Amino acid sequence: MMAKLQPVRGTHDLLPADARRHQHIIAVFRDIAERYNFGQIETPIFEFTDVFDRSLGETTDVVTKEMYTFIDRSGDSLTLRPEQTAGIARAFISNGLAQNLPLKFYSHGPMFRHERPQKGRQRQFHQLDVEILGVAEPQADIEVIALGSHLMESLGLTDKVMLELNTLGDTDSRKAYRDVLVEYFSDHKADLSEEAQDRLGRNPLRILDSKDKNDRAVVAGAPAMSAYLNAASTDFFASVVDGLDALGIAYQRNEQLVRGFDYYTHTAFEFTTELLGAQSAVLAGGRYDGLIESMGGQPTPGIGWGSGIERLAMLLEFVPEANRPVVIVPIGDAAAKQGLLLLQELRHAGVTADMGAKGNVGKRMKQANKANANYAILLGDDEIAGGVVTLRDLDGGEQTEVARDVIVSQLSNRA
């Protein structure tokens, strides 16, 4: 391999076939999000570091060791966004959007995390994202999950993913449970892994989804989160579940499901798969009623999810084909000019068309074949003199003369 010009670790070029796959996912997503009456929002791919520090939780791994943070020429600390929600929350506050509640946003674009790459994990990756701001009712939870489910269905991934669902309860419930959990884990501290012992002080809920065998044994005996939910939290979750049932959206309760960022409350969910190696989450999100307030805005409930485009792409069986071009094969100098004109007419008429820059007829026909062209248009002195064009069907091999003045409409109608 060339040693010199390498892409930065964990980044990838999307060549046309991959780019088409990504664009297909994005197109399906946009179509569905628009049908759910979400509006597109684009926030910058970098923000003041503070935006992420304060929102994600200072002890989370993303903040402590995965952010791409740098000092710009003005001396400000900036960070490439590791996720989308914080940026949207910031935009909500910056633009004074509290006047327009409720708001439904969708977005997509690159995210950055400084992690060791592996299957389904890159340093620059792309996410789809939806957020609903200003709706405290379970209907928003249901709608956002339904949108995710709809997306899976439209991408043909329903059989490959499973919806896992949990509730973290409101702030009071979460705090109560946390205290009980810390007490329980402290009693079993000796049996926990080093990682888990470390997390006990920082983020005890995360011990629940540890993969360590010993940890799992301890977790199995831990008090259940559901037992510590207050009435309001229990009712809220019951409403979410009712809604999903009514819509026929299957899910599996997973009481160990804990999301990575501190801002989550109530509903937490993930569409997971077993087909991506160690990575399981394909689409994940939850409710974050305290986030905007903690960032300095008016108290505003929110819920949303993010979904990794690369991960979706790896599961996708459908690979969209590129348009097959019509390729013009000019023969002679006069035809080269006439060819350019015809090329322009075809393109303006909506036909994917191309014309090579050099080569004799044989060479050009080979090029047309390689370009996966469905038709070749041969244009030489004979055709020009007769006011026609020779249209060759490259799949069947039939060749016919078509009047020059109808060829464009004939081909555009076919497409």
Add this chain to the structure above:
RNA sequence: GUGGCUGUAGCUCAGUUGGUUAGAGCGCCGGAUUGUGAUUCCGGAGGUCGCGGGUUCAAUUCCCGUCAGCCACCCCA
């Protein structure tokens, strides 16, 4: 950040028990075919054997380091 495996042509891979000019298939370019595309035939280009250092008369091969890829841990989309 930690660990395991792997780096030979654009791609997929052989190979050298350390020894003159490192191979194949596919792909690419040209010709047979300057008005006709799979195929076929002929010819050609393309490698400082990831990079750096060490051992050796000699390293693509052995050793060390480094970078990268893959996979896993951690964590997450």
